[in-house]
Amino acid sequence: MDTELSSVLIVEDEPDLANLYTAWLESEYNVCTAYDGSEALDAIDETVDVVLLDRRMPELSGDTVLETIRERDLDCRVAMVTAVEPDFDIIGMGFDDYLVKPVSKAELHHVIEQLLLRSTYDEQLRTLFALASKKALLDGEKNEAELAASREYDELEDRLAVLRTRVDETVAAVLEGGDARQLSQDIASSGSEE
Template sequence: MSETAEEDLPVALLVDDEKEVADAYALRLRGLCDIETVYDGQTALDHIETGEIDILLLDRHMPGMSGDEVLDRLTEAGFSGRVIMVTAIDPGFDVLDMPFDDYLCKPVDREDIRDAVAQQCEILGYETLGEYFSAASKRSVIETELPEEKRTEHDDYQTVVERTEQLRDRATRLLDDAEQLFDTFEGIEREGR
């Protein structure tokens, strides 16, 4: 990923009750993503419910709501990003049933945390592209076949329009080559002859 303005970067939320540790990891991620740092599980869920977070870096052992509890509540909180556990807890067989995408044992060096976040951003970027291409194909065929006055009155169509715009923005934030991929997609003739 290139060095760009913060609003163009993936958004990461780092959750750790040890302020110094969280702030140190946040510094290591500077320039790679727009990093937000919180120090407890409930505040993490509040952030997730109010904003689009691409990558969640989550400590397991925290007072109050543990990282494991946060992990269990992500779906109901509307989280659609990737989760990296960053923790001092040595993994056991319990991790086999936990819905995370990567697991880093503390202490984590600068390059490892940056590489893990970059990798998860790329994975999420391509997942997002898949969703975008599916929604954009539907949007395109409707725009080709139905007049604008019918489209503007159809709620499901408007939902697809909004969703494609959100997905395009997210993919652009996550992937350096997104615009080239959009151009290729848009260059495919989908209209009947």
């Protein structure tokens, strides 16, 4: 298994469809397939980047699998890929995207790319906020001469400048991908959690 490739878990109880999705994706991602909810929960761990999750499955539904993923606090993105038309019940669900079957190869690739891009953005923002917090703390504790004399402080400022540029580039890529609505929802939801 190539560790450089992002990892995608396909959770689909229709074997033909699961195998089709796998064939579409396996050249670009490390793909694992689970044919029911229990298999999905056994297969998912911290190495999985994206989960493509069917909602309607016998025994353990996709909704239950999703709840369990979020309860385990796994850092992965989840796209529901389902024949269930969205209704108001989706408001409280912890998925990142929702595709209604049938889906095309291009749609699957697009949603995975966007989810991975948003994951990169999230990590960049966490790092940016951590570095900005350290800079603010030092700005409040040290005088101008101490800050100007510090090589570490200069390196911190350089890292912040580079990271700000990367965040801007990632935002531009997300917006270019037509995912502006989801990005604004991510920003709004992150602000409401604090």
